[in-house]
Amino acid sequence: GAVVSQHPSWVICKSGTSVKIECRSLDFQATTMFWYRQFPKQSLMLMATSNEGSKATYEQGVEKDKFLINHASLTLSTLTVTSAHPEDSSFYICSARAPSRVISTLHFGNGTRLTVT
Amino acid sequence: SQKIEQNSEALNIQEGKTATLTCNYTNYSPAYLQWYRQDPGRGPVFLLLIRENEKEKRKERLKVTFDTTLKQSLFHITASQPADSATYLCALDRDGGSQGNLIFGKGTKLSVKP
Numbered sequence: 001g002a003v004v005s006q007h008p009s010w011v012i013c014k015s016g017t018s019v020k021i022e023c024r025s026l027d028f029q030a031t032t033m034f035w036y037r038q039f040p041k042q043s044l045m046l047m048a049t050s051n052e053g054s055k056a057t058y059e060q061g062v063e064k065d066k067f068l069i070n071h072a073s074l075t076l077s078t079l080t081v082t083s084a085h086p087e088d089s090s091f092y093i094c095s096a097r098a099p100s101r102v103i104s105t106l107h108f109g110n111g112t113r114l115t116v117t
Numbered sequence: 118s119q120k121i122e123q124n125s126e127a128l129n130i131q132e133g134k135t136a137t138l139t140c141n142y143t144n145y146s147p148a149y150l151q152w153y154r155q156d157p158g159r160g161p162v163f164l165l166l167i168r169e170n171e172k173e174k175r176k177e178r179l180k181v182t183f184d185t186t187l188k189q190s191l192f193h194i195t196a197s198q199p200a201d202s203a204t205y206l207c208a209l210d211r212d213g214g215s216q217g218n219l220i221f222g223k224g225t226k227l228s229v230k231p
Contacts, residue, residue: 004160006160034218041126041223042223043221043222043223043224044161044221046218046219046220049218091158093160093161095160095161105151105163105166106161106163106219107163108160108161108162109160110159110160111158111159111160
């Protein structure tokens with residue numbers, strides 16, 4: 001149980017275009033999802049916390065107008081990278097917290113490798 | 118500011134030996150600490166959680182210790198196998214709660230040679 005599906009697994013796009021990444025919890029309802037980016041040999045850096053039915057909470061330094069997050073249902077959160085630039089190339093990973101657990105372990109998607117040319 | 122450090126970027130060991138990975142933290146008093154495994158190009162997978170009042174936790178060949186005085190956790194893999202080769206991340210909750218808002222270390226890349 002507790003499977004999180006992330007799509008696409010990789011995407012190549014041209015500079016200036018937008019890319020949408022989907023994160024779905026397949027067998028549980030996730031009131032909270034998290035979006036991270038990870039550079040090679042670096043830690044997971046939290047970008048934003050996505051709460052179902054409300055606005056996402058962004059970490060300091062993350063542009064909310066560039067990284068649009070929508071959490072329209074208890075099983076789906078999307079991250080849209082708008083007007084992508086080569087410096088946005090990274091590994092983006094989502095995770096979900098199962099609400100029934102007292103202490104939260106996270107269930108991660110398999111990530112999306114974004115390359116902006 | 119809160120910091121979490123995994124001192125070794127990489128660890129190479131021989132198959133059958135015990136791998137020991139270290140996680141240190143500062144300016145922090147976490148209620149629990151977690152360890153995750155991450156394979157290349159994949160998302161992390163949860164392995165173990167240890168609470169502040171637990172000294173040790175075991176799961177099959179895995180053992181985690183938590184020393185709140187030293188502000189350190191050790192992660193051991195006994196009888197290591199090449200399939201254990203991966204990056205291992207430690208993580209702490211950011212705000213002392215249970216909301217899943219975790220801060221991660223950079224990870225230690227473990228390579229187990231046959």
